[in-house]
Amino acid sequence: MSELKPGRSFVSAQQVAELAGVSRSAVSRTFTDGASVSETTRKRVLEAADKLGYHVNHLARSLIHEDSGIVCLIGADINTPYHSRLLDAITRRLQGINRVAMVINTSGDSASVEAALRQTLNYRANATVVLSGTPPASLINTCINSGQHVILINRDDHLDGPENITVDNAAAAREAFHMLHRAGCRRIAVVSSQAGTPSLVARERAFEAAAGEAGLSVSITRAGPTGYGAGFEAGRLLLSGSDRPEAAFCVTDLLACGFMDAARVEFGMNVPAELCVVGFDDIEQAGWASYQLTTFRQPIDQVADHITRLLNSDDAARGGGRVCFHADPVWRRTVRPK
Amino acid sequence: MSELKPGRSFVSAQQVAELAGVSRSAVSRTFTDGASVSETTRKRVLEAADKLGYHVNHLARSLIHEDSGIVCLIGADINTPYHSRLLDAITRRLQGINRVAMVINTSGDSASVEAALRQTLNYRANATVVLSGTPPASLINTCINSGQHVILINRDDHLDGPENITVDNAAAAREAFHMLHRAGCRRIAVVSSQAGTPSLVARERAFEAAAGEAGLSVSITRAGPTGYGAGFEAGRLLLSGSDRPEAAFCVTDLLACGFMDAARVEFGMNVPAELCVVGFDDIEQAGWASYQLTTFRQPIDQVADHITRLLNSDDAARGGGRVCFHADPVWRRTVRPK
């Protein structure tokens, strides 16, 4: 006879079966869609389960099916506007398709991306979504060989095994240059960070290249980690000299906010009359009245939808897929109209 | 003989044992701390495991121990500055104590807090942390009876079963009033939202009460969901009239940012010369040069540390605990010096 003491541990199907006076199989079938159970026993089982507070053990269930229902999300800096919005969009959709999100924060130095991938494997996750960071290729292969979906986001180096979802940073950066160029700006600065994130580097490069084609050279300033502070500092450095730039392409909205604040608060400059600014990401703050930042919208919903589609797709058409979404410009008030 | 085809599924200890020429027990013991294995077999096992890409199945392990290592975090609006910072702080610490975070986003209407708690039980989570929302008491009891830690954050109604972590909203709100009162403000508005979150209501009430004790009455404006937009709209409503308030207590920094922007951009007002503003939370934007908002700092690190401590504590001293942290004022530039 199993213990019925309520105080200490999870209720098992065995206990429910005993209380309902049926076999454990009947309990299992009651909670399995499409299984054959008579209406009377189903009712008795549900009653007993409710009384005892029984909930099916998904861990045990996952031993049998090759489907744990767990999706691992690996990323750093999740308190950042862009990343938290992405996380929100993905986790929200996972609820809808009966998956659950396991979030591994690799911000602390202690937990590297490698350790995160190991956790993914330990918990038999259905899929692994890498939002940022560089996973070792060998472990990625282990994940794929184990039957996991592996989805890399915003990695501009295309890998063959996993699915790749990217944003066309280069096209957007080129467009950013032409927006500023058409506005009459010639002395243009690029504000970036020391992080060296592939996406950011791609934006820098493409912008620089587009400027080169137009016969202009641009300076790139990297004044710290990606964020408001580095943007502010870059503004201080760039605007204190005698030959101030007429415009700045900030590879991130946070950098742009910091840069704009430095320009206005420290130097009393007027945006866009004296200084045009273009950002990237379209974070919420870009739309605030104090900034009204012209920027490029990250296709967050499209990315999240595509992840959902990949997770629902059969394993047949798997591997090496590459999808690239466009970041559309959002015109606000930090670039002079032509 | 088990399949060694690498292509389709996870590697089991059995396969490792066969490759290494030992029993499955030896493999298990190799990956169990403190188990007795000779150095030579351990080495052989590790070699085979590495070759096959074996990783211990934590789901199966959790069947035996009553410890899944999973901690469920339930919350809504995780793309909000405050919530995303809290999430970041908690997930980061969980890595350190060998737990993994399962995040359930209850923002979508489809996934209620109740469904989230069910998931918690289904996955045999070690603990459940409710960051926002109102869980049904009966399910909370089921969680506790199943041996879970249940930790409620920012619920001002104290429940007996779970652990409660709160912030002293009332004390901070009273202090907010006195800051504005000492600055000479008499016509004071309270800017809140229609959300009805317990924390926000507590701040409104305490502020109103403190004003009442000083012989003042305050108006409360709720112009939408908690966020920048509602603050901006409240600003438009309050400042367009003839008897503008001299000060505003915004129960959230996001509301305060919106309110300030409305005051400055729509009405050209100067803060703090013509209008004092106090916020709450100390989100990152409160420190930006455009706002320099005087506010109250959420004790996020203290909360996260306390959660860590609770998760590490033995089950002995469990239940009904209540901890209340203080939100300290952060003086910046939106309140006139006395």
Add this chain to the structure above:
DNA sequence: GCAGGCGTTGCACATTTGTGCAATGCCGGT
């Protein structure tokens, strides 16, 4: 050289669930 002891190993059973297979029982049709 032999006995005792200790480290190591494998067997078997435990954890919780889903499911194939066979048996049971009930219902309807003739």
Add this chain to the structure above:
DNA sequence: ACCGGCATTGCACAAATGTGCAACGCCTGC
């Protein structure tokens, strides 16, 4: 009344792991 068929049920096995117990072998001490 009897038989065929079908829905339902229980048994037993499967999934991957940890661990108590007994056996085995090696080393040491006398």
